[in-house]
Amino acid sequence: MNTGILFGFLVYLALLAYIGWWANRYTKTEDQYFVGGRKVHVLAATLSDKASDFSGWLMLGYPGAAFKSGLGAFWAAIGCLFGTLADYVLIGPRLRIYAGKFRAITVPDYLEARLKDDTKLIRILSALIILVFMTAYVAAQFTAGGKTFAEGFGISDNAGILVTVIILTAYVITGGFFAVVWTDVVQAMFMLLTLLIVPFLALSRIGGFEKATQIIASADPTKLHPFGGATGLAAIVFAIGYASWIVGYLGQPHIVTRYMSVEDPRKLRRPGIFISGTWTILVLWGAFFAGFLGFAMYHAGILQVSDPEKVIPAMAVELMPGWLAGFVIAGIISAVMSTADSQLLVASSAIARDFYHKVLGKEVGKKQMVNISRLVVFGVALVGLWFAISGPKVIYQMVATAWGGLAVGFGPILTLSLWWKRATKEGAIVGMAYGLISEVLLEAKVYGWAFNPDAPGFFGTIGSWFNGIPVFFINFFVTLIVIIIVSLLTKPPEDVVKLHEEIFRKVPVETGRKSITETRVKSQVENVADFVIAKGIA
Amino acid sequence: MGLSGPAWATLLVPTLLGILTMFLYGFWDRITGKEYYVDDEILAYDEDLVEQLKEEGKA
Numbered sequence: 001m002n003t004g005i006l007f008g009f010l011v012y013l014a015l016l017a018y019i020g021w022w023a024n025r026y027t028k029t030e031d032q033y034f035v036g037g038r039k040v041h042v043l044a045a046t047l048s049d050k051a052s053d054f055s056g057w058l059m060l061g062y063p064g065a066a067f068k069s070g071l072g073a074f075w076a077a078i079g080c081l082f083g084t085l086a087d088y089v090l091i092g093p094r095l096r097i098y099a100g101k102f103r104a105i106t107v108p109d110y111l112e113a114r115l116k117d118d119t120k121l122i123r124i125l126s127a128l129i130i131l132v133f134m135t136a137y138v139a140a141q142f143t144a145g146g147k148t149f150a151e152g153f154g155i156s157d158n159a160g161i162l163v164t165v166i167i168l169t170a171y172v173i174t175g176g177f178f179a180v181v182w183t184d185v186v187q188a189m190f191m192l193l194t195l196l197i198v199p200f201l202a203l204s205r206i207g208g209f210e211k212a213t214q215i216i217a218s219a220d221p222t223k224l225h226p227f228g229g230a231t232g233l234a235a236i237v238f239a240i241g242y243a244s245w246i247v248g249y250l251g252q253p254h255i256v257t258r259y260m261s262v263e264d265p266r267k268l269r270r271p272g273i274f275i276s277g278t279w280t281i282l283v284l285w286g287a288f289f290a291g292f293l294g295f296a297m298y299h300a301g302i303l304q305v306s307d308p309e310k311v312i313p314a315m316a317v318e319l320m321p322g323w324l325a326g327f328v329i330a331g332i333i334s335a336v337m338s339t340a341d342s343q344l345l346v347a348s349s350a351i352a353r354d355f356y357h358k359v360l361g362k363e364v365g366k367k368q369m370v371n372i373s374r375l376v377v378f379g380v381a382l383v384g385l386w387f388a389i390s391g392p393k394v395i396y397q398m399v400a401t402a403w404g405g406l407a408v409g410f411g412p413i414l415t416l417s418l419w420w421k422r423a424t425k426e427g428a429i430v431g432m433a434y435g436l437i438s439e440v441l442l443e444a445k446v447y448g449w450a451f452n453p454d455a456p457g458f459f460g461t462i463g464s465w466f467n468g469i470p471v472f473f474i475n476f477f478v479t480l481i482v483i484i485i486v487s488l489l490t491k492p493p494e495d496v497v498k499l500h501e502e503i504f505r506k507v508p509v510e511t512g513r514k515s516i517t518e519t520r521v522k523s524q525v526e527n528v529a530d531f532v533i534a535k536g537i538a
Numbered sequence: 539m540g541l542s543g544p545a546w547a548t549l550l551v552p553t554l555l556g557i558l559t560m561f562l563y564g565f566w567d568r569i570t571g572k573e574y575y576v577d578d579e580i581l582a583y584d585e586d587l588v589e590q591l592k593e594e595g596k597a
Contacts, residue, residue, distance in 0.1 A: 026587060026590065028586060029584055037586075038584060039587055039591075071541075074548055074549060089563050093574060097574060097580050099582075101580055103582055213540055224545055226544050226548040263581070266573055269564060269567060273560050281556060504574060505574075507575045508572060
């Protein structure tokens with residue numbers, strides 16, 4: 001085992017342990033355990049949003065795609081960037097405003113209250129969507145963590161999975177949401193540094209960008225083409241295939257829960273979108289160029305790569321001293337853990353909060369509810385561990401549907417319920433049930449990830465129309481239309497419509513918050529009088 | 539050799555559009571002079587947490 005790598009990693013581990021211990025002090029109620037008491041600093045909430053979003057895919061999968069496909073893979077970065085921005089423009093501030101109004105802790109909490117569903121069907125469907133798709137996602141992250149440990153420290157995959165689960169579960173159980181969010185901040189920094197350093201080191205080793213493109217052009221000129229050599233309709237399908245991630249962003253519970261936790265919805269506009277957007281641009285450019293330049297290094301004979309997805313670890317070992325490579329390995333594990341911890345917490349909230357507390361109606365003390373939630377985290381982690389160790393086949397089949405399943409299950413109803421006063425609970429129930437069932441069937445049994453003409457009968461005909469386009473991308477819009485039609489055929493309660501109109505009213509910028517100038521021009525007596533009136537003392 | 543014009547456009551145009559979107563949305567309240575109404579009920583902080591932060595002098 002390389003002691004330099006071990007040192008870098010131990011520094012990272014010490015930071016996680018400290019944060020877990022610190023966060024435990026502020027984790028005494030269910031509100032605090034699942035959304036940090038709705039008082040999470042905007043910097044932490046927004047960086048945690050992105051660290052939770054980008055999993056091992058950013059450090060392993062995406063550079064691997066850039067290595068294999070070249071410039072065409074940049075369309076995935078475009079989809080991710082605009083997905084991130086769409087989350088802020090369409091979801092973030094409005095969801096935080098409603099979450100505060102309803103005291104919502106989870107996405108099902110919000111949907112049930114917003115659509116005034118007294119049947120509990122929305123909550124049950126939401127919890128089912130989260131459990132089915134998120135548990136598989138968690139298991140896949142455990143596996144990715146295990147493989148990175150195996151690569152970095154020379155242990156077996158299963159031992160690596162076990163180490164990942166122990167570290168992760170320990171700080172999620174101890175510190176809940178606060179620990180998850182603040183460890184995400186540290187992890188976001190590790191990811192950013194890694195993806196800034198690696199491409200520059202690669203450039204200096206190759207001898208400049210001109211030289212790199214020359215090497216790539218001589219090996220495979222289609223890797224320098226924006227659409228991988230495709231033209232006409234094929235080029236559009238190529239771009240949509242990569243950029244389709246964009247609609248998925250609107251429905252990921254482990255991402256949108258961050259917006260529900262932020263201290264003030266107005267801060268999601270500024271500085272929120274700037275922190276998230278800038279971080280996203282930097283890491284996506286870094287990850288793309290790491291893979292792109294890694295291909296040039298490979299063809300120049302500078303780099304040995306056994307698997308394109310291991311291009312960043314290979315570059316770290318080749319280009320960096322041992323202790324710095326340790327930080328890169330920590331950066332990769334950070335990406336895995338920062339996603340898995342958020343998913344673990346959301347999956348647990350579906351059982352502890354949505355099923356146990358709300359559907360079954362079990363009322364226990366605040367402290368007991370937190371302890372029950374901790375037990376559930378442990379239980380979900382064990383199930384994830386079992387999936388991760390029991391073999392890749394089951395996991396990959398389920399993970400292929402996970403992103404799409406969450407996108408279709410939650411994206412359309414979240415977006416419509418925040419922007420359309422006519423959205424009804426009937427529309428939500430039918431749309432979510434359709435999303436859950438259709439995603440499982442279409443992706444697991446009929447098409448797989450993308451439409452293709454090989455599917456049987458009528459599905460084959462549809463497959464030939466949309467050949468190559470991801471199933472969830474089309475299914476997202478189908479679900480959206482289903483919800484709109486059912487909502488138009490039914491009627492929302494009048495008080496729900498009225499609240500929706502009322503809650504998003506805009507006020508002049510100065511009215512919401514007292515400006516510094518306004519405060520200064522008032523006398524001390526006037527300020528005291530304002531305070532007394534505001535607090536209802538007089 | 540370097541990248542072709544369309545290749546640079548693929549990299550730069552969406553990135554610049556993203557930055558433009560960030561600035562437009564980020565300053566939309568300044569541009570229009572209006573923002574969402576927010577009060578204590580909407581902020582809805584966890585009372586126990588606020589109490590503890592006050593004790594520690596952090597709120």
